Amino acid sequence: MQSFQIHTAYSPWFALLCLAVGVGVSWFMYRRGGPWPTGLRWLLASLRALLVALVCFLLLEPYTRRVRQEEIKPKVVLAFDNSQSVGLFTQKADLTRTLQGLDALAERLRKRGMEVVTESFQEGDSAASSLASMPLQAPFTNLHALLEKGENAFKDQNLAATVLISDGIHNQGPTPTFQLYNAPVYPLALGDTIPKRDVVLEEVQYNKINYTGTSFPIQARLRHNGFSGTAMNVLLQENGKTVQRKTVSLPRGGTSQTTFQVTAAQPGKKHFEVVVQPVTGEFTHLNNRRHAYLEVIKGKLKILVAAAAPHPDIKALRSALRTNPLLDVEVVLGPFQNPSFKTPYDAAVLHQIPNASGVGTDWLRRLRSDKVPTFYILGAQTDFNSFNALQAGVQLNRPSPQFDEVQPLLNQAFKRFSTEPIAQTRVRNWPPTAVTFGEWQLAPAAEVILHQQVGAVRTTKPLLIYKPAAPTPSAVLLTDGSWQWRLTEAVDHGSVQIYDELMTHMVQLLANRRNQKRLHVYPVKDEFETSEQVTLQADVFNAVQEEIFGQTISLTLTHNNGKQTQHRFKHEQGGEGLPLGNLPVGVYRYTATTRAENQNHTDTGEFVVQEQNLESLLAVADHSLLSQLAERSETRLYYPTQLAQLEQDLIKADFKAVLRSHQEEKDLLEQPWFYFLLLGLACTEWALRRFFGTL
Structure with missing residues (x-):
């Protein structure tokens, strides 16, 4: 009308x-x-x-x-949990019959004036003509995300009810029984709650970082139902070959564990598989195998943390850096003795050095002469004239005794290392810290990691910067109050993950540039999930280690099975690098080449794609979760034999159409x-x- x-x-x-x-x-x-x-x-x-x-x-x-x-009909969402567990642990004939019954129910509801839509975990599945034709391929189950997906899509379109079709197995994301949903949820329970006779390789524990020549453990934990006293063979395999074998007698209690001791002589990423040999009577063999991806390195990176005087920042930095087993952190506080440098440093963190009182000048001179990449933290005691002479990536013209209270803002365009999705929100809520007032001038090659926000005003002024260029790579933090960020994160979230990762990534980025390579190709993460897109980034430097752009980089990727693929991409400032898409499980190695300044340059590396295999860990449905969800929505739990009752209850609810004026x-x-x-x-x-x- x-x-x-x-x-x-x-x-x-x-x-x-x-x-x-x-x-x-x-x-x-x-x-x-x-x-x-x-x-x-x-x-x-x-x-x-x-x-x-x-x-x-x-x-x-x-x-x-x-x-x-316009008249908006009431919408009913059929939210289908099309995860692998539904297909694994629900009888195929029963599942097909139930889904066909739901498709018929949807048609009858449409004839009664309701609009029925389907949602599932994967975007392309919604285009399927019926529930029965949807593939059961989702590698994990996040029921909250599934329910929220329908609510977000139809929140302004008269969403009346959500029918959740699931086995109740939930292994990722917030628990839905503790969430609030605008539309009532009508759960339909699939699967079987009777435990099956099965042996499950529940967990494999190992250190992700190990050192050459040392022995390290890989521990496997088994859980079983109905196999008490049975002897199981557990194999440790590398590249498809069995390297160790253990025999485990399954106890009455249901769980057991065994440990393999492994020694690696060569550095690099290693891929082991722990395999439980199947026995007669197991419900499924899909949960008898788990992967272990670990890295063997020659030694730790030596990191110096030097401060002109004791400061809360030092404890925060030391605690953050020591969370990474790759870093060997040495803390030195002024007044300093003459530097001895018994072992060379891979990177240094200098707190308020150069200092207005001259403390630490000898150490700074020695680090500069050894071309040690340095992370400068500035504060009230910094000698800004001496700092400007270092050409560290940022300069303060006409420093003032006054300060600005600024909050950090994460620069999403910075791609040299990745941050967690929650980082943007958490960093924005970190408390203000003091930054010396003045005109901060950024060097052309410098990249901003954190911007300044003054009150409610977002600025383009730098707060944390990284400079990959000559004379040595460097980073600068313009405030000496970052300890407050770590403290606030611990109080607000019970975790200091984002602060610790920011500082460790910053130091690792500096330390890894010490090799002075002209071409550096690296993954944005060391480990990817099969559901994540693999992306490689690159840096190209000239003879004086200034970053240059415009080169075409050729890359040969060697897959886990030995297959090789060829790729090419352009190295551009702010470019997206080389997206490789989703890759199967395995260890991948690559060789990259480019030509710069009439010379050929090569770099090699590797990364891991792993799969958690969450869906096969439980061979029993969790109908109690669905029952609690129904109770919170003031509905009831339905079973496949009660589709007629579900239809009657949806009709009895008498959902009304909504008139909306535009x-x-x-x-x-x-x-x-x-x-x-x-x-x-x-x-x-x-x-x-x-x-x-x-x-």
Whole structure:
């Protein structure tokens, strides 16, 4: 239903004045008669009066209002848990019969005036013609995300109810029983709650970082149901070959564990598989195998943390860096002795050095001469004139004794290392810290990691920067109050993950540039899930280690099975790198080459794609979770044999359609039809006068 209205910016009574003007002009023109009959003269006068009145009407700033009402039918979402566990642990014939019954139920609801839509875990599945034709391929189950997906898609479209079709197995994301949903949830339980006779390789524990020549453990934990006293063979395999074998007798208690001791002579990423050999009577063999991906390195990176004086930042930095087993952290506080540097440092963190009192100058000079990549943390005691001379990536012109209280803002365009999705929100909530007031000038090669926010104003001023160029790679943090960020994160979230990762990634980025390679190709993460897109980034440097752009990089990727694929991408400033898409499980190695300044340069590396295999860990449905969800929605739990009851309850709920009005306003001056109306009136009058007499 639509309605069309005309309104004016002034009182509509002025329209009578416009009509009076039109009548007056028409009377003045046609008062003396003419060569026309009386009826035609009245018609001509009316056309002229209407034309003049409409032209005067424009002075009232008229506008049109179009009101359209539409009826929005109640929507019922069939949220289908099409995860692998549903296909694994629900009888195929029963599942097919249930899904076909739901498709028929959906058609009957549509005939009753409801709009029924389907949702599943994967975007492409919604295009399936029926629930029965949806593939059961989702590698994990996040029931909250599934319910929220339907709510977000139809929150403004009269969402009446959500039918959750699931086995209740939930292994990722927030537990749905503790969430609030706008529409009532009607759970339909699939699967079987009776435990099956099965042996499950529940977990494999190992250190992800290990060192060459040392022995490290890989521990496997088994869980079983119905196999007490059975002897199981557990194998440790590398590259498809069995390297160790253990025999485990399964106890009555249901769990057991065994440990393999492994020694690796060569550095690199290693891929082991722990395999439980199947026995007769197991429900499934899909949960008898788990992967272990670990890295063997030659030694730790040596990191120096030097401060001119004790400060809360030092404890926060030391605690953050020591969370990474790759880093060997040494802390030195002023006043300093003469630097001995018994072992070379891979990177250094200097807190308020260069210092206004000269503390640490000898250490700074020695680090500069050894070309050690340095992370500078500035504060009230920093000697800014000496710091500007370091060319660390940012300079402060005309430093002031005053300070700005600024909050950090994460720069999403920075791609040299990845951050967790929650980082943007958490970093934004970190407390303000003091930054010396002045004109901060960024070097051309420097990249901003954190921006400054002053009050509610987001600025482009840097707070944390990274410079990969000569004379040595460096990073600069413009505040000495970052310890407050770590403390706030611990209080607000019970975890300091984001702060610790930011600092460790920053130091690792500096330390890994110490090799002075001209070409550096690296993955944005060391480990990817099969559901994640693998992306590689690259840096190219000239002879003095200044980053350059525009090179074409050729890359050969060696897959886990030995297959090789060729790739090419352009190295551009701010570019997205090389997206490789989703890759199967395995260890991947690559060789990259490019030509810069008439020389060929090569780099190699590797990364891991792993799969958690969450869906096969439990061979029993969790209907208690679905029952709790129904209780919170004040509905009930349904089973496949109760589809008729589900249909009756949905009909009995008597979901109502919603009438929604859409209003559109537009100036009359902007609408062509009005000008055609004026032209039509003028042309009609002219044509009649021309045909029946004189102009």
